[in-house]
Amino acid sequence: MNKSTLRWKLLKSILFTALFTGILYFLFVQIGLFLHPGFVSLWFSLLSPLFVMLLVIVLGSYFSYKDTLSIRNRLEDISTQIITLSRGRFTEKIKLTEEDEIGRISFELNELTDKLQKQVTSLQNLANQKADLAEKARGAAIIEERQRLARDLHDAVSQQLFALNMMSSASIKMMDRDIETAKSQMVDVADLASKAQVEMRALLLHLRPIHLSEDTLCVGIRKLVDELEKKSGVTFHLTLDELPELPGGIEENLFRIVQESLGNALRHAEASVIRITVKLKKKQFSLHIKDNGKGFEMNENKKGAYGLDSxxxxxDEIGGQFRVSSRPDEGTLVEVRVPLEG
Incomplete structure (x- = not known):
């Protein structure tokens, strides 16, 4: 038995109590024999203290076991509640049974749960308000997005097209002199053209509107995947639970995360298979996006380059928990968990 547990400490107290009780009883019997010789037999005076000690140990152990079992269960409920809170589930509470010290701790923990739930709700309300404000500022955002797209086109696709032009011109000139070298250069041209095509599809993905219009989140994901599957050649596997109606701000942010993640998988990961899972369990929304691409080393520079900060x-705006895990040659996993109200 672990000597630091509550039960061991209680058992140790019972053993000391039994020993002390047996000694007192033995002294009491000896005083009785001294004052009244023949009061009890010698064997009784020697064995009865042992019987009393055994009785104290048995009864004490029985009642302490019952009490500590209840205390242990209540402490385990508190531990389970803390783990539940750490995982972002703020709807579950501890059942209050007694108004003692543990009961007061349980009550305070339930109060903390309510406060955390209210904070998450406030964050989600702010996200909805921000979505309304974002709608009004969409004109400026469109201009900014066009400027960003122009930069990306210049930095990536435009340079690749320039390289294609130069390489194809060189190959045409080389055909009359060295046909094998020309063939090798044309293979490089085809490879560069394929990369430029993937780059363009990823850029076009970011041109999609960040709002879902009249579609739900799952319908929007299915439409997005259908389009990408036809154009990119990537295989998608969808597992989408039926979701209740979500506030617009939450759906828009989640959809934008899906867009950004898929764009990364197409543009950087060179993935051939992407799995998207949406689940709802105990008022906890979870989104998993896993690709089999080339992965990357997790560091701050990569986070900024791949838009993970965004x-x-x-x-964070919708009170969710965001996690990315990736290793070279092992693909990338994007996870989002959001507690839902009501």
Missing amino acids: MQERS
Whole structure:
């Protein structure tokens, strides 16, 4: 038995109590024999203290076991509640049974749960308000997005097209002199053209509207995947639970995270298979996006390059938990968990 547990400490107290009781009883019997010789037999005076000690140990152990069992169960409820809170589920509470010290701790923990739930609700309300404000500022955002797209087109696709032009021109000139070298250069041209095509599809993905219009989140994801599957050649596997009606701000941020993640998988990961899972369990929404791409080393520079900071901010705005795990040659996993109210 672990000597630091509550039961061991209680058992140790019972053993000391039994020993002390047996000694007192033995002294009491000896005083009785001294004052009244023949009061009890010698064997009784020697064995009865042992019987009393055994009785104290048995009864004490029985009642302490019952009491500590109840205390242990209540402490385990508190431990389970703390783990539940750490996982972002703020709807479950501890059942209050007694108004003692543990009961007061349980009550305070339930109060903390309510406060956390209210904070999450406030964050989600702010996200909805921000979505309304974002709608009004969409004109400016469109201009900014066009400027960003122009930069990306210049930095990536435009340079690749320039390289294609130069390489194809060189191959045409080389055909008359060295046909094998020309063939090798044309293979490089085809490879570069394929990369430029993937780059363009990823950029076009970011041109999609960040709002879902009249579609639900799951319908929007299915439409997005259907379009990408036809154009990119990537295989998608969808597992989408039926969801209740979600506030617009939450759906828009989650959809934008999906867009950003899929864009990364197409543009950087060179993935051939992408799995998207949406689940709802005990008022806890979870989104998993897993690809089999080339992965990357997790560090601050990569986070900024792949737009992970933006996805983290969107998750924070709706009171969610965002996590990315990736290793070279092992693909990338994006996870978002959001507690839902009511």
